[in-house]
Amino acid sequence: MTATATIVAPAGRAPRERRSRLDVRRQRWGWLFVSPFLIVFALFLIFPLFYAFGMSLFTTGLATGTQFTGIGNYVKAFTDPLFLEGMLRVLAFAVVMIPAQLIVALIAALVLDSLVSWLSKASRLLIFAPYAIPVVIGALMWSFLYSPRFGPAGTLFELFGLPAPDFLASGTVFYSLVNIVTWQWSGYYMIVIYAALRSIDPAIYEAARIDGANGLQTALRIKIPMISSSMVMVITFALIGTLQFFTEPVVLRNIAQGAIDAAYTPNMYAYSLAFSYSQFNYASTIAFSLGILVFAGSFVFLFLTRKQSGLK
C-alpha cells in the first residue's frame, strides 16, 4: 500500500516507455473515463465558486439597483462584527470539539485494539452507531434530552436535591453543542483510527515487548506515531466540518432561540442573509470568505503536518 497520491505531485508519472500511437489513443480513453465527473465538478463546484466570487463583487440596493462595488463587500464582511464573531465562535468550537472527539476516538480505538472479546466487538458497533443517524435527527434527539420540559435532567438532579442545569442558556449551549458533535462523530473517527492500528505489523509490538516497553509506552511511542497519517486525516475532516458548522445549531435553535442567534456561525449568517433578507450578494461574500478561510486553514494544517501525514 504505497500509492498514496500526494497533494503536489501524484505518483506514477515516470515515463515507462516511449509514447506510441496506441498511447495516444489510450489518452482519449482516459479523458472519456474522467469526463463525466469533470462535468459535474465544473458545474457544481468550479462554476458556483466563481459565480459566488462574481456575485460578491456587486451590491444590490433598493434605490441604486445592482452596482459593481469591487472589494467593498469584503471590507464590509471583515469589519462586520456578526461575521467576525461567528468566525471566532467556530474557531472556538474547533479548539474544543476536535480534541474532544479525537481523545474519545483515540482512547476507544487503543482499548479496542488491545482487547479481543465479544465485549470489544459489541462496543465497537455501539460506539459507531450514532454515525448511522442523520445529523438532524441526532441534534433533534439531544434537543429533547436537553429540554427542561421532556428531558431527564430534572429528575436526575432531583435525586441529589440539586436544581437541574439549563443546557440551553447562552453560557452552556456551546458545550451542549460540543456534546452532540462528539456523540455523533467520535465513533466514525474511532473506526478509522482502529483500522489504522490494526494495519500495524504486530512484530513491532513484539520487539517493543522484548525491549521492556509496557502497554502505555507501546501506545504512546509506537502506536500513535505509526497512525499519525490517519490522525492527520481525521483532524483535517473534523476541522473542515467544524468550520462550516450549521445543522446542529440550526436544529437546537428551535428550542434555544435566546442562546443561539441567527448569525451564530458564518454558515447560519450566510443562510439568513440570503433567505431571510434576500441579500444574495452579501451572502455570497460571506460564503466565499468562509470557503477561502476553511481552504486556507486546512491547507496550512496539512502543510504543517506534512511530515506526519506523509503528504509531500
Added chain:
Amino acid sequence: MSTFTSPADTIDPLTSHENHSVRSRGRRRGGRRIGSSVFLVILAIYFVVPIWWLFVAATKDTAGLFSSPAFWFDGDFALFQNIAELFTHQGGIYWRWLGNSFIYAFAGGIGATILAILAGYGFAKYRFRGRSAIFTIILGSVMVPLTALVIPTFILLSQYGIINTPWAVILPSLLSPFGVYLMRVYTQDAVPDEMLEAARIDGAGEIRTFFQVALPLLRPAIVTVLLLSVVGTWNNFFLPLAVLTNEQLLPVTVGLNRWTALSNAGAGGEQVWNLITTGAFISVLPLLLSFLFLQRYWQGGLALGSLK
C-alpha cells in the same frame, strides 16, 4: 508480564485489504483487562443511551412524553397508534418525506459512486496530458467546504428553473471529490497494469477490460464510496433546506425539523411531539439496520481513506 494470546481473528474484515494472515497481540491479563472492559461499557452506554431514549419515546403519546420517566416505557404502548397517526397527519406526508429521502440518497449516492469509479479508474490507469494538474485541483477541492457552495448553487439553479424539483438536490449530490480520490488510490493498488495489458493483448477493448477485469477487483472500494455518498446525501440538510420549499419534496430530515419548529412555536393543535419522536425513530432504522447487517463491508471500507 504480558502473555501471548490467540492469533486474533484471521478473517477480520478490517484486515482483508491488508491481509495479515496471522496476528498475535500481547496483553496483560487481569486488572487492565477489567479496567478496559469497564471503560468500554461506560463509553458504549454514553453512545447508546440517546438511541434507547428515542426508541422509548417513540412508544409514548404526547402526554406520556411529558409525564413519564425519560428512559423507561409509559403505561400504554402507543407506538402503533403513533405510526397510524403518521399516516393521517397532513395526509401522511411523513411517508412521502421518507420516500424522498430514499430517492435522493440512492440517486445521488449511486450516481456519485459511478462517477467516482470511472474517474478514479481514468486517473489511475491512463496517462493523459493534464492528468496531474486536474487531479491536484480535485484533491485540493476536498478542502472546499461544500456548504459554502449552497448559496451560489441555489442562485444558479433558480436561474435555470430547477429550484424546487428533486434535481436540485440530486444533481449537486453527484459531486464527490473524496470518492474520486479514494477510487484512484485504491485502483492504483488493486488493479495491476499487467492484468489490463493481458486483457488488451487478448483483444478486449477498453470498455470490456474495465468491466470484466478492473471492476470486480474494485468491489471493496465501491462499497465504501457508495456507503459514504449515500450516507452523505441522506444526511444532507443545508442543501435541501435552501433549494426546496415545496413541502411535498422535502427529505425527512428537513421535514422533521420543520415539525419541531412548528411544535415549539405553535399552540396545542400544532404540537406533534409524539409524531416527531416516532418519525425520527422510524427514519433512523433503515440506516442503523443496514450498518448492522453490512458490517463485513463497511468496517474495512471506512478506513480506506487513511491507509497508505
